[in-house]
Amino acid sequence: MAKKKIVVLSGAGISAESGIATFRDANGLWEGHDVMEVASPEGWRKNPELVLDFYNQRRKNAHLAQPNRGHEILAELEQDFDVTVVTQNVDDLHERGGSNKVMHLHGKLFESRSSVDENLIYPITGWELKLGDTCEKGSQLRPNIVWFGEAVPMIEKAMEEALQADAFIVVGTSLVVYPAAGLVSYVPKLSPIYVVDVKLPEMPSRRDLHLIEEKASTGLAKVAEMLKRRFLE
Numbered sequence: 001m002a003k004k005k006i007v008v009l010s011g012a013g014i015s016a017e018s019g020i021a022t023f024r025d026a027n028g029l030w031e032g033h034d035v036m037e038v039a040s041p042e043g044w045r046k047n048p049e050l051v052l053d054f055y056n057q058r059r060k061n062a063h064l065a066q067p068n069r070g071h072e073i074l075a076e077l078e079q080d081f082d083v084t085v086v087t088q089n090v091d092d093l094h095e096r097g098g099s100n101k102v103m104h105l106h107g108k109l110f111e112s113r114s115s116v117d118e119n120l121i122y123p124i125t126g127w128e129l130k131l132g133d134t135c136e137k138g139s140q141l142r143p144n145i146v147w148f149g150e151a152v153p154m155i156e157k158a159m160e161e162a163l164q165a166d167a168f169i170v171v172g173t174s175l176v177v178y179p180a181a182g183l184v185s186y187v188p189k190l191s192p193i194y195v196v197d198v199k200l201p202e203m204p205s206r207r208d209l210h211l212i213e214e215k216a217s218t219g220l221a222k223v224a225e226m227l228k229r230r231f232l233e
């Protein structure tokens with residue numbers, strides 16, 4: 001029998017237990033920085049050094065962090081289910097936690113790309129991306145991150161995934177940034193949605209909604225049990 005399809009939408013909250021700051025919590029990343037200065041094309045044009053400093057610091061933090069139990073539980077679900085993790089996160093903790101199908105809606109800290117050709121992507125070998133690091137076309141390399149105001153190339157593929165979900169998990173996201181947050185409305189009406197968060201986000205009302213107000217590692221353990229009871233027994 002084909003494995004049931006589980007689609008996960010994760011946000012910064014799943015990496016919180018790994019010591020990586022979220023964005024909108026108290027002392028979150030956006031509290032200390034102006035989004036438009038460090039994560040937008042305008043900021044990049046105005047002051048690329050500032051953008052690269054912010055980005056290199058985040059890369060270093062993410063590189064030193066370890067996946068937590070929440071990441072591992074999602075990876076273990078692959079034993080019994082066909083799991084796709086659609087993440088808003090740019091760290092590689094889902095991959096390092098063992099998940100094999102991860103879609104990064106907002107890009108990846110561990111890759112750089114040409115600033116003139118978005119198909120020219122390069123893994124970052126050293127610690128830092130510096131001014132003067134150029135692509136094969138001679139243009140400055142930039143972080144392979146989707147900045148505010150830029151398109152989200154993966155969103156159509158992510159919508160297709162959500163449309164086929166037998167169950168959908170929302171974990172560690174405030175659901176305030178679109179189009180990512182809009183994925184919830186693509187989940188088939190008869191498929192259950194499980195929401196795990198320490199402070200539950202606003203959810204559109206729907207029949208089969210399970211709200212688990214716990215930190216990611218605890219809440220995802222409960223969701224894994226609920227999925228096994230529902231689909232495997």
Ligand code: APR
Nearest residue numbers: 011012013016022023024088172173174197198199215216
């Ligand atoms: N366990 C579970 N949830 C947690 C935990 C935890 N330990 N700690 C925090 N959270 C929750 C918060 O309650 C909040 O709902 O994680 C969510 C974090 O929300 P945001 O900081 O807004 O992060 P996110 O939703 O991922 O932001 C989306 O916004 O700035 C852009 O591109 C950036 O991808 C990011 C997008």
